[in-house]
Amino acid sequence: MSKSAELKARKAAAVPGGVATKGIYVVKAENSELWDADGRRYIDFAAGIAVLNTGHRHPQVMAAVASQAECFAHTCFHVAPYESYVRLAERLNALAPGDFAKKSLFLSSGAEAVENAIKIARYFTKRSAVIAFSGGFHGRTLLTMALTGKVMPYKRGFGPFPAEVYHAQFPQPYHGITTEQALADLERLFHSDVDPKSVAAIVIEPVQGEGGFNVAPFEFLRALRRVCDEHGIVLIADEVQGGIARTGKMFSIEHSGVVPDLITVAKGLGGGLPLSGVTGRATIMDAAHPGGLGGTYGGNPISIAAAHAVLDVIEAEGLCARAVRVGQKMHSRLQALAKEHACIGDVRGLGAMVAFELVKNPATKEPDAALTASILAHAEKRGLILLSCGTEANVVRLLAPLTIPDAVLEEALNILAAAIKDATGVESARAVA
Numbered sequence: 038m039s040k041s042a043e044l045k046a047r048k049a050a051a052v053p054g055g056v057a058t059k060g061i062y063v064v065k066a067e068n069s070e071l072w073d074a075d076g077r078r079y080i081d082f083a084a085g086i087a088v089l090n091t092g093h094r095h096p097q098v099m100a101a102v103a104s105q106a107e108c109f110a111h112t113c114f115h116v117a118p119y120e121s122y123v124r125l126a127e128r129l130n131a132l133a134p135g136d137f138a139k140k141s142l143f144l145s146s147g148a149e150a151v152e153n154a155i156k157i158a159r160y161f162t163k164r165s166a167v168i169a170f171s172g173g174f175h176g177r178t179l180l181t182m183a184l185t186g187k188v189m190p191y192k193r194g195f196g197p198f199p200a201e202v203y204h205a206q207f208p209q210p211y212h213g214i215t216t217e218q219a220l221a222d223l224e225r226l227f228h229s230d231v232d233p234k235s236v237a238a239i240v241i242e243p244v245q246g247e248g249g250f251n252v253a254p255f256e257f258l259r260a261l262r263r264v265c266d267e268h269g270i271v272l273i274a275d276e277v278q279g280g281i282a283r284t285g286k287m288f289s290i291e292h293s294g295v296v297p298d299l300i301t302v303a304k305g306l307g308g309g310l311p312l313s314g315v316t317g318r319a320t321i322m323d324a325a326h327p328g329g330l331g332g333t334y335g336g337n338p339i340s341i342a343a344a345h346a347v348l349d350v351i352e353a354e355g356l357c358a359r360a361v362r363v364g365q366k367m368h369s370r371l372q373a374l375a376k377e378h379a380c381i382g383d384v385r386g387l388g389a390m391v392a393f394e395l396v397k398n399p400a401t402k403e404p405d406a407a408l409t410a411s412i413l414a415h416a417e418k419r420g421l422i423l424l425s426c427g428t429e430a431n432v433v434r435l436l437a438p439l440t441i442p443d444a445v446l447e448e449a450l451n452i453l454a455a456a457i458k459d460a461t462g463v464e465s466a467r468a469v470a
């Protein structure tokens with residue numbers, strides 16, 4: 038029995054089945070590669086689910102962690118605060134779009150950041166309703182599950198969910214949902230379900246992550262800004278997956294020129310250590326009473342030290358520009374593959390947040406989740422870790438560390454091409470039109 042198989046059996050016996058995992062038990066990782074318990078090497082196109090924008094164990098990040106561990110590992114910011122937290126808040130306040138005073142607070146997970154953004158918006162507006170979008174993903178806590186617009190695997194069986202959460206359509210040009218239709222759907226919501234004057238916040242991922250790497254058309258984001266201004270609603274950009282240089286800008290919403298009121302960040306910020314945050318207008322951020330925000334571990338000093346190093350590395354290594362180049366390389370290769378394989382219905386994304394959608398028939402666009410799973414399995418056999426996404430589980434997302442060397446990127450794209458060939462060969466009986 039291989040070590041991986043043995044660990045898989047132990048995991049099945051000791052960990053609940055709801056905690057789904059791949060079968061790759063890692064023992065070592067470096068930049069864009071990792072090695073499993075049996076010594077197999079993989080190229081990592083999952084990046085810890087969009088966390089390792091600066092790669093596994095970036096030397097600068099690891100040095101910052103080690104150096105902070107020499108001083109103190111935890112005090113709780115509420116008990117004995119530290120300068121590095123304040124300085125990280127200053128840095129994010131300066132980096133976030135918007136020519137106005139901003140403030141930031143730090144937490145541990147993406148879901149916690151979204152929960153806090155909603156708490157802050159509710160306190161500020163003295164309203165309760167929140168609007169999110171179909172296909173959106175905001176986390177696995179009760180409120181963020183309610184906000185999430187994807188039933189499987191996130192919502193089934195876990196209700197009832199908190200009240201006053203409404204979903205509007207996210208525009209999806211590939212599936213015929215235009216910006217105009219999505220805006221009409223929001224209007225419908227205002228007429229049929231919730232008074233806009235009761236809405237505290239609209240929360241949107243400018244590029245949907247788990248929902249399938251759907252890029253919100255910029256005119257849609259601009260229209261949302263107008264709607265929020267008209268009705269006094271707080272606009273929250275959930276940048277947990279798309280933020281921190283992933284799309285070629287520090288925050289993905291910057292591509293549209295829209296300035297949100299609040300931004301949630303996590304994942305890439307900590308470079309592999311758990312850290313999240315909310316950054317936004319000081320007037321809104323300051324609404325809540327002392328003690329209403331925070332938590333025991335929020336802004337852990339080791340995670341904060343890592344985040345400073347991450348921001349330094351992004352700047353020093355030009356990772357925003359690198360994200361654009363990595364994304365271009367992925368796009369052009371996928372577009373060439375789409376010409377050979379009719380099952381690739383759409384190639385989309387922003388910067389290095391790139392995905393392709395698999396369909397049984399390009400005319401009907403019927404989703405092909407089985408083919409998607411097969412491509413992932415073949416890629417893994419060949420040494421490339423990939424993740425799927427999309428409400429129909431028929432989208433393959435490429436999330437390489439932005440620090441990936443060109444040669445490794447090329448190697449990974451060759452493996453991907455071979456895996457698509459393997460899988461479409463295997464799947465040929467299901468006749469791709």
Ligand SMILES: Cc1ncc(COP(=O)(O)O)c(C=O)c1O
Nearest residue numbers: 146147148174175176246277278
């Ligand atoms: C856009 C978005 N928001 C929130 C979350 C939740 O983050 P976490 O898993 O750290 O709670 C995620 C996680 O994938 C995400 O992609």
